[in-house]
Amino acid sequence: MESQEIGQSADVASVAKVAGRIRANVEKVIEGKSDVVTATLVTLLAEGHLLLEDVPGVGKTMLSKALARSIDSTVRRIQFTPDLLPSDVTGVSVYNQNTREFEFRPGGVFANIVIGDEINRASPKTQSALLECMEEHQVTVDNVTYHLEAPFMVIATQNPVEMEGTYALPEAQRDRFMARVSIGYPPAAAEIAMLDARDRVNPLDDLEPVTDGAEIRKLCGIVQQVHVSQAVQRYAVALTAATRETPELLLGASPRATLHLVRAAKAYAAIQQRDYVLPDDVRALVHPVIAHRLLPSAEAAVSGRQVGTVLDAVAARVPVPERSA
Template identity: 55%
Template sequence: MTVARDGASAAATIHQAAERLRASVGQVVVGAEQAVDLVLVALLAGGHVLLEDVPGTGKTLMARSFAASIGGSFRRIQFTPDLMPTDVLGLNYYSQGTGKFEFRPGPIEANVVLADEINRATPRTQSALLEAMEERQVTVDGETRPLPTPFVVLATQNPIELEGTFPLPEAQLDRFLVRLKVGYPTEENEVAILRRFEGRSPLSSVQPVVSGADLVALGEALPSIHVEDDVAEYAVAIVRATRSHGAFELGASPRASLALFRAARARAAIEGRDYVRPDDVKTLAQPVLAHRLLLSSNTRLRGRTAEDVLDEILRDVPVPVADPA
């Protein structure tokens, strides 16, 4: 796919592709429109997703649906305390048949990788994902291998069961573009789920609607989406406010500013606009920033969350008024 580099044409093309992906994933995933849209934002912006929710809310199904909708490969890695880095990245082994060392790729070499219960693995294994997520490559025994494109990690963790887990370090949390929660479905949607899955799984009928190469091309067109200076300054003001707020021991980094900027462009394009509104920035501030912030001990003792403090910051930071004509 060749995507025009003027903003209006690029936005129209991205919007059409996003609508096809929404419809395709919607054949399987019921009532999680906000979560689906955030995954779409991450896919377009070239980011990764941290799904934080209790088991059974459709996280694996969502990941499989997106992989099928882009015709991409899908691998699921079940993270456990005994999982080794080579179990993720791959390893060199001696082949008796050829008399040579050969490389056996790990499950990380896929377009969509579901890192299930990532916080159950040891820090050593968690860190094995860092290079892959940031550089789109893996290094085994000094040899670097590129990962397929597109490449997205959807990692899950259960926020309730903390026994036997290893909290993700800040450096790794910072690699996730967004953190989201699927949540329980409404009563109406839960009835719809029963009906939809009472026979053959609808996942088996999902066909590719956007190729992986097209998805990459669409992402490369995002810089054509216009961002006014005051909107960019608004995004930076929100991020900088987290660094000076007393509730945080560690505020958001410049990487967070870049992530918010890219995500806002992706959201605007998905909605068919060739410009970013302040509302794009404000809507994405929570999913893009909250997981990157480290609360002070006093704030945690008072029972406040990063989302609570971000709400306060979003109320205090002045919002630009005018949209471009």
């Protein structure tokens, strides 16, 4: 497969270099989870949004804060609770008695990195306040549209639905997230190191930025130019189409999922200093990008077939295009 035009190799090398600095910085706080950090970087550079799903206390919010500090951009944290209102997220127009005019007061979504903590503890009405923000990078309040500055990324954390006080995210909300990952428990050695390192100090206090928003915007532009061959595009479409055809899934992957899969693969390739996407890049991202969008059929649920298992079987049936030189 031929690489694209001149200079691109040098450009993707800069993507890999900066991504490496961010990774090293975040891993000062989140140890032993390189795959999770990679997924986070891929989502950032692909201009997507990330859903971190896991039990409480494994470092979901810590990962979000570490990324925000590393890229020296504005960050706001929204604690989602049952009484949170949509206007708390998007903002509200308030009447100023002195000027006798309405003034817009921005909500928590006005930042480069928005940390939605425990997003599934808020009602579906409040969760839906993020739909326009995430898809169109803008907010509309009282018929006035306010644009959100790039880079813009929502990193939402959620507890498993089986836990008390949670609301399942609507399908439309889940589909807005480019990727979903679980952090999981740390290895024993990393947990022991954490006890020593955090006994008296919060590791975030010493975390310094390694890049800034302007450079992230530049890198996102480079990622957009990464080449995707027709064969790889057809492979991505075949993967998502196969999820719509299997009887074990009630809801398959949407066309947005296909778009997200290709965008994520471009970022994944750039991080590895390639200016073209391989089928292996697409296959490596199938689980984080597609699994959270799928719903099992009643028969699959009753038989105990997990969505991930079904997705593996579906992906295994899709022929992988051969690499070309």
